[in-house]
Amino acid sequence: MLRLSTKGQYGVRAMFEIARGYPDRPLTIKEIAERQDVSVAYLEQILGKLRRAGLVRSIRGPGGGYLLAREPREIPIAAVLGVLEGPVAITSCVDPREGCIRIEHCVTHLLWKELGAQIEGFLNTITLGNLLAGDVGSPHKVRTVLKRASKDQNSQ
Amino acid sequence: MLRLSTKGQYGVRAMFEIARGYPDRPLTIKEIAERQDVSVAYLEQILGKLRRAGLVRSIRGPGGGYLLAREPREIPIAAVLGVLEGPVAITSCVDPREGCIRIEHCVTHLLWKELGAQIEGFLNTITLGNLLAGDVGSPHKVRTVLKRASKDQNSQ
DNA sequence: AAAATAGCCTACTGTTTATGTCAAGTATTC
DNA sequence: GAATACTTGACATAAACAGTAGGCTATTTT
Numbered sequence: 001m002l003r004l005s006t007k008g009q010y011g012v013r014a015m016f017e018i019a020r021g022y023p024d025r026p027l028t029i030k031e032i033a034e035r036q037d038v039s040v041a042y043l044e045q046i047l048g049k050l051r052r053a054g055l056v057r058s059i060r061g062p063g064g065g066y067l068l069a070r071e072p073r074e075i076p077i078a079a080v081l082g083v084l085e086g087p088v089a090i091t092s093c094v095d096p097r098e099g100c101i102r103i104e105h106c107v108t109h110l111l112w113k114e115l116g117a118q119i120e121g122f123l124n125t126i127t128l129g130n131l132l133a134g135d136v137g138s139p140h141k142v143r144t145v146l147k148r149a150s151k152d153q154n155s156q
Numbered sequence: 157m158l159r160l161s162t163k164g165q166y167g168v169r170a171m172f173e174i175a176r177g178y179p180d181r182p183l184t185i186k187e188i189a190e191r192q193d194v195s196v197a198y199l200e201q202i203l204g205k206l207r208r209a210g211l212v213r214s215i216r217g218p219g220g221g222y223l224l225a226r227e228p229r230e231i232p233i234a235a236v237l238g239v240l241e242g243p244v245a246i247t248s249c250v251d252p253r254e255g256c257i258r259i260e261h262c263v264t265h266l267l268w269k270e271l272g273a274q275i276e277g278f279l280n281t282i283t284l285g286n287l288l289a290g291d292v293g294s295p296h297k298v299r300t301v302l303k304r305a306s307k308d309q310n311s312q
Numbered sequence: 313a314a315a316a317t318a319g320c321c322t323a324c325t326g327t328t329t330a331t332g333t334c335a336a337g338t339a340t341t342c
Numbered sequence: 343g344a345a346t347a348c349t350t351g352a353c354a355t356a357a358a359c360a361g362t363a364g365g366c367t368a369t370t371t372t
Contacts, residue, residue, distance in 0.1 A: 001241030061340025217369025
């Protein structure tokens, strides 16, 4: 459940590759495609979106390619995925582009909203900089704080 | 991005309805369907899965219907969704049913794994009991703990 | 025993979304 | 002006989703 599309996956991997390359040397689509094993034509679409969103900039002609528009640590994964897949929206009910018809009766509305917020919070915390440093693990873990709230619940 | 299928959504809503009904009175599919505005035939599929997974039990014949197999507070949302949608698997790369071919080169592997763990952690924390009590909000919020870890990153 | 109630099962189908490919451009550098 | 590289939009295929349909089995009531 909750699978990401390949666009999002490839997009993050492409951004990683661009971030990793020599900071001032533009990376061609072809290079990215080879290193990350994705077709050139498909990458064009993905990078086009990222460019129009201002996350990368491109240089045409010989010696051209793609560069990050900002420093790696200023680009959270949430930004990349947001461009390629739209906002986190567990259900249409909590999709900012749609809306909930039965919000009053919808007991689960709050649940999905909160889950979305958790996900978005996490993805905003991890940046391309973290990815470069291989720093995705324990420092970000927050699960230990989550404790079954069953005590409060006996009053029900 | 990361949308849940309707099976998962309807399933949670159906479970909520069963949990809400008088604890000892079985709820018929028809009743659930009316209250949650889902087709009877579709609900049959969903409840069949939940029954085979042991989350609800059914009583046939007149006066029959569905009952929870355990107390609401013993049924986390993760259990319901797990049955209807399979395990959380942001990418095929971290899907327990598949596997990662390029785990060594896959820089994002850890990222998706960690995100999945966060989601699963959250969904395991919230139970049908919480849903009944309307208790999904702030007590479970953990985002305040998440702080940009950019300081540690300068050492790279 | 028959009728009514209610769950059980599984095959089928239309629609949408995802995942790409292809072809014809445009801009830049050497 | 030739080579390089990005840009754009149309199109093709396949998989997943969402839901329907129809017949079957079990249980209770009359």
